Amino acid sequence: VRGFSFEVPLPSETTRIAIGPLAEANLGTVAATGCLVLDQALEAAHGVALRAFAARLIREPSAPVVLPGGESCKDPAGLPGLWRQLAARGLDRESALVVAGGGALLDACGFAAATFHRGIRVVNVPTTFVGQVDAGIGGKCALNLDGAKNQVGLVRQPSCVAVDPAFLLTLPDASFRSGLGELAKSALLAGGQLHALTASRAPAVLARDPAALESAIGLALAFKASVVAEDPLDRGRRRILNAGHSAGHVIEAEALRRGLALSHGECVAIGLAIEASAHPRAARDEVVRALGRFALPSRMPFAIESSAARDLLLRDKKRQGGVMSLPVILAPGRVVLEDVPAEALLAPLAAA
Ligand SMILES: NC(=O)c1ccc[n+]([C@@H]2O[C@H](COP(=O)([O-])OP(=O)(O)OC[C@H]3O[C@@H](n4cnc5c(N)ncnc54)[C@H](O)[C@@H]3O)[C@@H](O)[C@H]2O)c1
Numbered sequence: 001v002r003g004f005s006f007e008v009p010l011p012s013e014t015t016r017i018a019i020g021p022l023a024e025a026n027l028g029t030v031a032a033t034g035c036l037v038l039d040q041a042l043e044a045a046h047g048v049a050l051r052a053f054a055a056r057l058i059r060e061p062s063a064p065v066v067l068p069g070g071e072s073c074k075d076p077a078g079l080p081g082l083w084r085q086l087a088a089r090g091l092d093r094e095s096a097l098v099v100a101g102g103g104a105l106l107d108a109c110g111f112a113a114a115t116f117h118r119g120i121r122v123v124n125v126p127t128t129f130v131g132q133v134d135a136g137i138g139g140k141c142a143l144n145l146d147g148a149k150n151q152v153g154l155v156r157q158p159s160c161v162a163v164d165p166a167f168l169l170t171l172p173d174a175s176f177r178s179g180l181g182e183l184a185k186s187a188l189l190a191g192g193q194l195h196a197l198t199a200s201r202a203p204a205v206l207a208r209d210p211a212a213l214e215s216a217i218g219l220a221l222a223f224k225a226s227v228v229a230e231d232p233l234d235r236g237r238r239r240i241l242n243a244g245h246s247a248g249h250v251i252e253a254e255a256l257r258r259g260l261a262l263s264h265g266e267c268v269a270i271g272l273a274i275e276a277s278a279h280p281r282a283a284r285d286e287v288v289r290a291l292g293r294f295a296l297p298s299r300m301p302f303a304i305e306s307s308a309a310r311d312l313l314l315r316d317k318k319r320q321g322g323v324m325s326l327p328v329i330l331a332p333g334r335v336v337l338e339d340v341p342a343e344a345l346l347a348p349l350a351a352a
């Protein structure tokens with residue numbers, strides 16, 4: 001048997017980001033053909049503005065695709081229908097999609113775009129707080145499989161991202177609080193200006209003041225961008241962005257089982273505090289204080305029995321054997337990845 005190996009360098013991808021009123025976002029022309037895909041919840045209040053935005057990026061836009069947003073759009077069964085809608089509009093490998101919606105719709109459409117004709121360009125317009133501080137950039141596009149989240153996916157960076165905090169004014173409180181959890185996480189990881197801003201302007205952020213949101217989101221995205229650029233495929237440093245999520249996912253699953261309304265971001269907030277309890281060098285007090293400024297929870301709302309917590313933790317994809325790679329926040333802006341036995345998280349999860 002003869003063989004050989006060869007190296008293929010990853011093509012580098014550039015994402016341009018505009019933060020501020022959508023009507024003023026100047027991102028130039030992205031493609032000659034393509035279309036807008038939007039969440040039907042946005043149609044009434046933002047449909048006209050989004051069509052106008054798409055028409056500035058795509059020279060000859062086809063009719064928009066309107067889809068219901070939310071977690072159900074991450075069902076792989078919806079993909080063929082979406083591909084057919086793109087094909088019916090005559091889109092080809094040179095086309096682009098402008099996608100406006102929450103994190104779930106961005107994930108699903110990012111996946112659809114990355115697989116349609118082996119990959120067409122995407123412009124993201126995240127319209128939820130989670131979308132704006134997190135899902136809109138970084139290129140992770142995942143679908144759910146048989147109820148298990150993010151089991152199928154790929155990483156493909158969007159060409160552009162336009163973030164307009166005005167979209168957040170219509171967001172239900174629970175969805176806004178979810179974004180606050182992710183913002184608090186980013187501020188603790190990033191430290192510096194973002195941590196200072198979330199400390200000094202927390203009331204303005206909570207009141208959804210557009211200027212405060214614009215500053216906070218801008219700094220959170222700049223931080224995430226720097227981490228993604230260092231480790232786009234999530235093999236190392238990017239894992240710090242999972243802070244709060246190992247414990248958070250366990251809490252989220254238990255809350256779901258009990259029928260309690262706790263958003264993903266609130267579970268991440270509690271998860272940040274729990275994970276800080278599991279490591280002797282973690283800055284637990286700083287973490288709890290930062291969460292408190294955003295009126296986010298930091299205590300367990302219920303006790304999770306150890307064997308149930310262990311089962312949920314061991315399902316976690318960040319775990320290898322009984323040891324998990326856990327981001328440990330030593331101080332705002334100082335985070336290290338450490339191997340922590342899953343057992344260390346069981347006691348704080350079991351303490352209500
Ligand atoms: N790719 C990533 O890096 C990444 C990061 C974080 C989260 N996610 C994914 O994002 C999803 C969560 O996203 P989400 O929190 O944005 O929720 P979501 O996308 O599920 O949207 C929640 C609801 O908000 C509605 N909505 C959207 N914009 C609105 C607006 N401006 N006003 C009122 N309602 C609006 C939607 O129609 C939907 O019903 C999860 O599936 C998660 O896995 C992905």
Ligand SMILES: [Zn+2]
Pocket residue numbers: 182245264268
């Ligand atoms: Zn999250």
